[in-house]
Structure formats: C-alpha cells, structure tokens
Amino acid sequence: MPAPQAQEAVTVSVFVQRFSATRRGARLARRLTTLLLDLWGVPYGGPASDTVTLLVAELASNAALHGQVPGRDFELRLHYDVATGVVRVEVLDTHPGRPNPSRPEGGALDGSRGLLLVGALAARWGVDERQGPGKTVWAEYVLRREAVRGPEPESTPGGLLNNPPG
Incomplete structure (x- = not known):
C-alpha cells in the first residue's frame, strides 16, 4: 500500500463584525x-x-448612506485565501x-461614483441575496505575491482573527 501523500495546508483568514449604519461605523x-x-x-x-x-470604505459607506434602515446595522465580512x-x-x-x-448608483450624473470605483479596482464585484431582508454587496481583489509578507499567525491576539472555528 503506497504511503499517503501530504496535502498542502489551506489557510483562509476570516473576519466578521457588525457596525452601526453610520459614517462612524463605516x-x-x-x-x-x-x-x-x-x-x-x-x-x-x-x-x-x-x-x-x-x-471596504466604498462598500461600507454605501451601506451607511444608501442601505441604512433605522435601527439596523451593517455587517462586514473579510475573507483572505492565502493560496489564491x-x-x-x-x-x-x-x-x-x-x-x-451595469449602471451603478445612477451613473456618474448624481455624484455617486463609489461603485464605479469599486468596479475599476476589484477583479470582480456583485450583489447577492442574503438570508433575511436586504443584500450582500461584495468585491474581490487579487493580491500579487510580492505584496504579502510571510504568515504571522501568532501576531493576532488570541488567534481570533486568523481562522474561524470550524
């Protein structure tokens, strides 16, 4: 019987936090x-x-300014897949x-250019349904290898920000 092959570790860092739907929260x-x-x-x-x-600034600002429902927060989720x-x-x-x-925020005519900027900077972006009322607006950015230092998992206090419990 052949020896089992070792698999490369997959490291995905995840952070989730709710913020008040205000400029301060953004x-x-x-x-x-x-x-x-x-x-x-x-x-x-x-x-x-x-x-x-x-x-993040553009999407959070939009959630605070355009997506605000009185008494409701917005949630930020960050996912970083080291392998990709x-x-x-x-x-x-x-x-x-x-x-x-295809026509973000009414186009550039009303001065709201945030999603045009997101479209220019992100590799991909879009809007998805979410469980419950509302939506998820997301954007993906691909890091170049030279833009990243080596992993420093011990530098995170309590290890809470590196990997979700699973």
Missing part, C-alpha cells in the same frame, strides 16, 4: 480592515492594503434596494 470598518490586513501579512500603507481598504491571494470583501445590509452593477 470609518471604523475601514480602519479595522487596515489593521487586519497588516496582521494577515498585507503591509499597512502598501498598494494592496490601500486598495482593499478603499473597497484573493481578498473578498462582503458588506451586508438590510435595505431592500439593490445597486445595478
């Missing part, structure tokens, strides 16, 4: 994203960190309105 989501990316090996101030942070280099940003809100990916 700002906190953006700032926390920058910290998490640095902990996950995507250095603060680098082009990859700045781009992913900008994606893909960072997926998901922002979930409870507002029933949906942006149109």
